[in-house]
Amino acid sequence: xxxxxxxxxxxxxxxxxxxxxxxxxxxxxxxxxxxxxxxxxxxxxxxxxxxxxxxxxxxxxxxxxxxxxxxxxxxxxxxxxxxxxxxxxxxxxxxxxxxxxxxxxxxxxxxxxxxxxxxxxxxxxxxxxxxxxxxxxxxxxxxxxxxxxxxxxxxxxxxxxxxxxxxxxxxxxxxxxxxxxxxxxxxxxxxxxxxxxxxxxxxxxxxxxxxxxxxxxxxxxxxxxxxxxxxxxxxxxxxxxxxxxxxxxxxxxxxxxxxxxxxxxxxxxxxxxxxxxxxxxxxxxxxxxxxxxxxxxxxxxxxxxxxxxxxxxxxxxxxxxxxxxxx
Numbered sequence: 671x672x673x674x675x676x677x678x679x680x681x682x683x684x685x686x687x688x689x690x691x692x693x694x695x696x697x698x699x700x701x702x703x704x705x706x707x708x709x710x711x712x713x714x715x716x717x718x719x720x721x722x723x724x725x726x727x728x729x730x731x732x733x734x735x736x737x738x739x740x741x742x743x744x745x746x747x748x749x750x751x752x753x754x755x756x757x758x759x760x761x762x763x764x765x766x767x768x769x770x771x772x773x774x775x776x777x778x779x780x781x782x783x784x785x786x787x788x789x790x791x792x793x794x795x796x797x798x799x800x801x802x803x804x805x806x807x808x809x810x811x812x813x814x815x816x817x818x819x820x821x822x823x824x825x826x827x828x829x830x831x832x833x834x835x836x837x838x839x840x841x842x843x844x845x846x847x848x849x850x851x852x853x854x855x856x857x858x859x860x861x862x863x864x865x866x867x868x869x870x871x872x873x874x875x876x877x878x879x880x881x882x883x884x885x886x887x888x889x890x891x892x893x894x895x896x897x898x899x900x901x902x903x904x905x906x907x908x909x910x911x912x913x914x915x916x917x918x919x920x921x922x923x924x925x926x927x928x929x930x931x932x933x934x935x936x937x938x939x940x941x942x943x944x945x946x947x948x949x950x951x952x953x954x955x956x957x958x959x960x961x962x963x964x965x966x967x968x969x970x971x972x973x974x975x976x977x978x979x980x981x982x983x984x985x986x987x988x989x990x991x992x993x994x995x996x997x
Contacts, residue, residue, distance in 0.1 A: 679726075679727050679728070680701075680727055680728035680729070680730065680974075680978045681701075681704045681722070681724055681727050681728070681729055681730070682695070682696050682699070682701055682702075682703050682704060682730050682732065682974075683703060683704040683706050683720070683729065683730070683731050683732070683749065683753075684703055684706075684731070684732040684733060685708050685731070685732075685733040685742060685745035685746060685749060686708050686742070686745060687733045687734045687735070687736055687742040687745070687746075687950075688732065688733070688734045688736070688766065688947075688948075688949070688950050690947075690950060691732065691734075691766065691947050691948070691950070691965075691966070691967060691970075692732040694965060694967035695732060695764075695967045695970050695971050695974070697967075698967050698968055698971035699971045699974065699975060704720070704721075704722055704724075705720075705721035705722050706718070706719060706720045706721060706749070707719045707721070708745050708748075708749070710741075716741070716744050716745055716748055718745070718748045718749050718752050720749075720752050720753070720756060723756070724753055724756050724757070724758040725756065725757045725758070725759075726757065726758075726759045727758055727759050728758075728759055728760045728762065728977075728978050729753045729758040729759070729760065729761050729762065730762045730764050730801075730974050731746065731749050731750060731753065731761070731762070731763055731764060732764040732766075732970075733745060733746040733749070733763070733764070733765060734765060734766045734767040734769075734948055734949055734950075735765060735767065735768060735769030735770070735788070736767050736769060736924075736926065736948075736949040736950070737926070737928065737949075739769040739770070742769070743769060743770075743788065743791075746763060746765070746792070746795075747791055747792065747795040748795075750763060750792070750795040750796050750797050751795050751796055753796070754795070754796030760798045760799065761796055761797050761798050761799075762797070762798065762799045762800075762801060762974070762977060763792055763797040763799070763800045763801070764800075764801045764802075764970065764974065765792075765800060765801070765802045766802065766803050766948035766949075766966060766970065767802075767803070767896075767924045767926075767948040767949045768785075768788075768802045768805055768806075768810065769788070770784040770785050770787075770788045771785050771805055771806035771807065771810060772785075772806050773785050774786075774806060774807045774809065774810055775807075785806075785807075785810050785813060786810075786813040789810070789813035789814045790813075792814070793814060793815055793816055797816060798816055798817075799816055799817045799818070799819070799977065800814060800816065800817070800818045800819070801818075801819045801821065801970070801973060801974065801977065802818065802819070802820060802821065803820070803821040803822070803823050803923060803946075803948055803966060803969075803970075804820075804821075804822065804823045804824065804895050804896075804923040804924065804948075805820060806895055806896065808820065819973055819977065819983050821966075821969055821970065821973055821983075821986070822987055823923035823946045823948070823966060823969075824851065824854060824855055824893075824923070825987070826946060826964055826966065826969065827855070827893075827921045827923070827944060827946070827964065828855055828858055828859060830921075830944060830964055831859065831891060831919070831921070831944075832858065832859060836889045836891070836917075836919070837889055838887065838888045838889050838916070839859060839861040839888070839889050839890075839891060840861055840862055840863065840864050840883065840884070840885055840888045840889070840890050840891070840915075841853075841855050841856035841859065841861050841862070841863045841864075841890075841891050841893055842863070842864045842865070842866060842881075842883070842885065842890045842891060842892045842893070842906070842910060843863065843864070843865045843866065843892075843893065844866050844868075844892050844893075844894055844902055844903050844906040845865075845866060845867075845868055845902065845906075846865065846867070848893060848894050848895065849863070849865055851893055851894070851895060852865075852893045855891070855893050859891075861891075862883065862884070863883060864881060864882060864883025864884065864885050864890070864910075865881070865882040865883060866880075866881055866882075866906040866909060866910070867880040867881070867882055868902070868905070868906070881909060881910055881913055885910050885913060885914065885915045886913060886914035886915070887914060887915075887916055888915055888916060889915070889916055889917045889918075889919070890907075890910050890915045890916075890917070890918050890919070891919045891920070891921065892906055892907060892910075892918065892919070892920040892921070892940075893920075893921055893922070894920075894921075894922040895922060895923050895924065896922055896923065896924035896925075896926055897920075897922045897924070897925055897926060897927065897931065897943075897945070898926045898927070898928055898929075898931065899928055899929040899930060899931050899934065900927065900930075900931035900932075900934040900935050900938075901934060903920055903922070903940075904934040904935060904937075904938035904939075904940065907920060907938050907939045907940045908938055908939050910939075911939035915939075917941050918938075918939045918940050918941060919940065919941055919942050919943075919944070920940045920942070920943045920944070921943070921944040921945070922943075922944075922945055923945070923946050923948060924945070924946070924948050924949050925943075925945030925946075925949055925951060925955070925961070925963070926949055927949075927951070927952065927955050932954055932955055932958055935958060935960065935961065936958060936960070940960065941960065942960050942962060943960055943961050943962070944961075944962045944963075944964060945961065945962070945963050945964070946963070946964050946965070946966045947963050947964070947965050947966060947967075948966055951963060969986060972986050973986055
């Protein structure tokens with residue numbers, strides 16, 4: 671039973687990765703989260719218990735594969751398997767942040783393509799559909815042999831900065847890989863773009879080399895899809911500040927914030943760093959005054975309702991662009 675009309679009811683469940691976001695999504699959908707429990711045995715094995723029937727229902731499992739990445743991924747896989755064996759009608763894996771997304775190609779000989787491996791695992795576990803947001807590379811959608819709804823978080827960030835009406839705004843890409851993202855942000859904001867040309871020495875480290883574009887005396891907005899150790903984006907912020915930028919803001923969909931990320935942000939030239947809540951912030955991160963978090967619950971809730979009713983999901987992108995989604 672795989673068509674939406676046959677699944678007259680739907681249920682929402684979540685693992686331990688992002689319970690606050692899951693609860694907010696459920697509230698916006700007018701539902702409660704299903705009764706379930708995800709625990710760990712003393713040897714580290716994950717145990718999943720589902721305490722209500724899912725037979726014939728549309729099931730949405732909300733679980734980001736953020737830190738601890740492997741544990742959260744295994745929780746997702748085991749929950750999918752539990753739903754499959756309980757005869758759920760359709761199993762939808764809602765993964766706001768898709769871990770291992772950066773390992774999407776062979777950069778050198780003998781590299782794994784782990785983003786593809788994770789896609790295979792989710793499919794093999796029994797998922798019928800994946801709902802995610804701002805993949806590190808859009809082609810990851812093609813790694814799945816099941817439908818993928820790739821939601822866009824950038825319109826939520828764009829609407830936030832549009833309301834701020836920052837003067838003399840320039841949208842800045844912190845590297846060549848984010849140019850498309852920066853251009854998409856700049857067009858509705860009516861701002862030119864600039865590019866930070868950097869040379870990466872090794873993973874999680876970078877050296878700023880040059881800035882392409884006019885940023886002197888301007889308000890600059892750095893745009894990226896994720897911030898991990900925050901080395902790249904803070905190096906870029908400091909570089910453009912040294913070159914005469916008046917103020918520096920930054921935004922990204924996924925605030926991973928590992929290692930010395932908070933220290934890097936606090937010591938940087940960034941006035942405000944804005945994230946979406948696809949990854950829950952640590953208690954320490956919540957105390958950093960220049961970090962602001964916007965919610966994606968609205969856009970996920972609408973997408974999930976449309977999936978359940980077999981309505982269009984792509985129209986949500988148009989609504990988001992008009993500033994009506996993600997509130």
